[in-house]
Amino acid sequence: MTEPRFAHLSRALRRQGVAGRHARRAALEMSGHYHQLRLQALARGEPPDQAARTAHEAMGADAVLMERYANRPELRGWLYRWPALYAIASLASFAVLCVTIMALLVLLLNGLRLVVHHLTVPPEVAMAVNSGLVVALQWVLPILVGAGFALLASRRPVALRWLIASVLLVCLTARLMNSGLMLPIPGQRGSATLGIGIRLRALALQLPGTLIMAALALTPYFIVTHRAGWRRSFPG
Amino acid sequence: MGERDPTLMAGVPELVVLRLLAEREMYGYEIARTLKVVSRETLSLGEGVLYPALHAMEARGLLRPRPRQVEGRTRIYYQLTARGRRRLARLTANWQRMSAGVARILGTSGHD
Numbered sequence: 282m283t284e285p286r287f288a289h290l291s292r293a294l295r296r297q298g299v300a301g302r303h304a305r306r307a308a309l310e311m312s313g314h315y316h317q318l319r320l321q322a323l324a325r326g327e328p329p330d331q332a333a334r335t336a337h338e339a340m341g342a343d344a345v346l347m348e349r350y351a352n353r354p355e356l357r358g359w360l361y362r363w364p365a366l367y368a369i370a371s372l373a374s375f376a377v378l379c380v381t382i383m384a385l386l387v388l389l390l391n392g393l394r395l396v397v398h399h400l401t402v403p404p405e406v407a408m409a410v411n412s413g414l415v416v417a418l419q420w421v422l423p424i425l426v427g428a429g430f431a432l433l434a435s436r437r438p439v440a441l442r443w444l445i446a447s448v449l450l451v452c453l454t455a456r457l458m459n460s461g462l463m464l465p466i467p468g469q470r471g472s473a474t475l476g477i478g479i480r481l482r483a484l485a486l487q488l489p490g491t492l493i494m495a496a497l498a499l500t501p502y503f504i505v506t507h508r509a510g511w512r513r514s515f516p517g
Numbered sequence: 518m519g520e521r522d523p524t525l526m527a528g529v530p531e532l533v534v535l536r537l538l539a540e541r542e543m544y545g546y547e548i549a550r551t552l553k554v555v556s557r558e559t560l561s562l563g564e565g566v567l568y569p570a571l572h573a574m575e576a577r578g579l580l581r582p583r584p585r586q587v588e589g590r591t592r593i594y595y596q597l598t599a600r601g602r603r604r605l606a607r608l609t610a611n612w613q614r615m616s617a618g619v620a621r622i623l624g625t626s627g628h629d
Contacts, residue, residue: 303576307568309593313544314549340564346565353573355576355577356569
């Protein structure tokens, strides 16, 4: 009964927005405190079961402790104190992934050129690879990044408006991006491009696509939170 | 143990914890127990007050936590930092000034 109580306490504190290190340490310290109280009760001559009960009762209700932690803003996690960072973190993750993927592809192609000196592919293959990359980088990846951050938000105290903002930011950035990978075709060298262009007209044109992607990215979040709500309402 | 008025306890946990830790580093249970013994059960801090207060003082740079393995369990010992010592000096001075003022008032009202 002891350890699950404190593990549950740690999870509950984190769900409330308490920083992970404080939540973990609270559980560790409370568990140690309980252990000492139990030893004290045993030393007084209480039987083990009674000693455990006495120690639990002396510890008081977890709800009180959670309230005390919640009332101290300095113990809150960064997500709770600066929720806008969630949007920036999701955008930064997407940007890093895009650059990493492109860099790996360029490295791979350069490596292949060392092995196959005159590497060329038919134009149809080059076009298919380019289209595939555009779909992967500008559709699939932002949806996956958005969904990942959305699922993370379902386990953290992130307000829905910040979650939606971060997913929209990632999706809109993806829609405004220019990416391409042209493999070398006969008579033409290969090239790789990755950039972003912001024009007001382009922004308006990309909005429907952005909204569709954001809706797809947020779907797992709503399924998970809906199921969690259902489980809380009807346990077992 | 006498009845405790929570309105009189504001700021007291921070002051007494800093004072105890000024003597030597201690862990949570030890702080709670020492406080009870030294104050002859006039003061006691429940776990619900003590741990959030310790963590908050650490977050404000007044205490430094130091994990130690004791009998197969990890204990977090708290040490006072330089900032914690300055804070203790300020709180002690404030407390002494205030309690002297209250004592004077209580003394005068006794003669009315």
